[in-house]
Amino acid sequence: MSEYKELLKGLDKRNLPRHIAIIMDGNGRWAKKRDLNRVKGHEQGSKVVKRIVETAARLGVRVLSLYAFSKENWNRPHEEVDALMHLLHKYLLSESDNLIKNGIRIVVIGDLSSLAPPLRALISDVCLRSRSNTGMTVVIALSYGGRYEIVEAIKAVVKDVQGRKLDADTITEETFGRYLFTKDIPDPDLLIRTSGEKRISNFMLWQIAYTELYITKTLWPDFTKEEFLSSIIDFQKRQRRFGMTDEQIASKKRQAGARGA
Ligand code: IPE
Ligand code: IPE
Ligand code: MG
Numbered sequence: 685m686s687e688y689k690e691l692l693k694g695l696d697k698r699n700l701p702r703h704i705a706i707i708m709d710g711n712g713r714w715a716k717k718r719d720l721n722r723v724k725g726h727e728q729g730s731k732v733v734k735r736i737v738e739t740a741a742r743l744g745v746r747v748l749s750l751y752a753f754s755k756e757n758w759n760r761p762h763e764e765v766d767a768l769m770h771l772l773h774k775y776l777l778s779e780s781d782n783l784i785k786n787g788i789r790i791v792v793i794g795d796l797s798s799l800a801p802p803l804r805a806l807i808s809d810v811c812l813r814s815r816s817n818t819g820m821t822v823v824i825a826l827s828y829g830g831r832y833e834i835v836e837a838i839k840a841v842v843k844d845v846q847g848r849k850l851d852a853d854t855i856t857e858e859t860f861g862r863y864l865f866t867k868d869i870p871d872p873d874l875l876i877r878t879s880g881e882k883r884i885s886n887f888m889l890w891q892i893a894y895t896e897l898y899i900t901k902t903l904w905p906d907f908t909k910e911e912f913l914s915s916i917i918d919f920q921k922r923q924r925r926f927g928m929t930d931e932q933i934a935s936k937k938r939q940a941g942a943r944g945a
Contacts, residue, residue: 691913695743699920701873703747704740705823705895707887708733710879710903717903723767728905730775737779739909741788741820743916747869748822751887755795755829772826773803780810787819793865794828823869830889837863866891874919876912878904896922 708729715725733750740748753768760768783790792807799807807826840863844850850859861867871891877883880901884892898915900907925933 687910688913691910691917694917695913696920697744700744701896701916701919702745703749703870703872703874704745704916705749705751705872705875705888705892706736707751707875707877707885708904708907709877709881709885711905713879714903714905722764725903725905726764726768726771730771732905732907733775734779735909736907736912737783737788737822739912741786743913745820747872748820749825749869749872749888750822751825751828751885753794753826753828754886755827755832756886758798758827769800769803772824773806776803776806776810780813783822784810784814784817787817788814789817789819789821790814790824791821791869792824792826793833794826795832796827798827821869823866825887828865828887830884830886833865834890836865861890864890871895874898874915876900876915878902878907894924894926896924 711725711729712722713725714728715722718724737748752772757768758765780790790810792811796804796807837860841850841855841860845852866888871893872888872895874897875887875892875895876898878900880899882899888895896919898918900911900915902911923930923933
């Protein structure tokens, strides 16, 4: 039996993370280890994206968010930025029809105004065509920054308060969440970061308040569907307490069990 099938036996299908977010890091180091140009690492990384999207959809994950390019990544050398933009364009061109055909909804979040017009046009076409799909949602964070997203949300909130569409005194965390790029998307349950860096790098700062973290030394181009599955199984072994005590969580679970939920 394949390693994947063997691992699958340990997966609890009823307790899948609804939303998995991934910081796909380590392409440059993967290339350097092989004496290759960094761009080769990004090329290899984009092949892995394809595999992980397929695996997540097959498993029944509802939302998969991929950090593809941060606002800070614009500060990299021009040639690398150009190559990354080219790869993203190529990925969307070659994969979108297949993804859409398979019921996947594609959402792109970030400062899209900074992208080249042809890429922007492709993104709006792909998002529009996949808008009513009901399968897995793939969120691509592109020219994205968590702080940027929060500031944009604040600007929109202020505008609505000034336009008397919103009463400032009634704003709750939920209200604020509706002003973020991820307005109709549940918060990530699991955040995977490859390449061993123990940081968030400005990704979904608001949304990850109670997200479980899985940090692996594996470089993104080496990341496999087996490790993806292992990260979910690891997640399922954890107790999410949301500030409560161990005993409270256990009793909630017993009550839910008694109700047959
Ligand atoms: C992640 O790999 C891809 C992007 C940030 C776009 P890196 O290019 O950051 O790889 P390392 O961290 O240099 O190894
Ligand atoms: C985070 O990786 C951004 C993406 C994966 C797109 P970076 O490589 O840019 O993060 P830092 O600079 O090491 O924090
Ligand atoms: Mg990096």
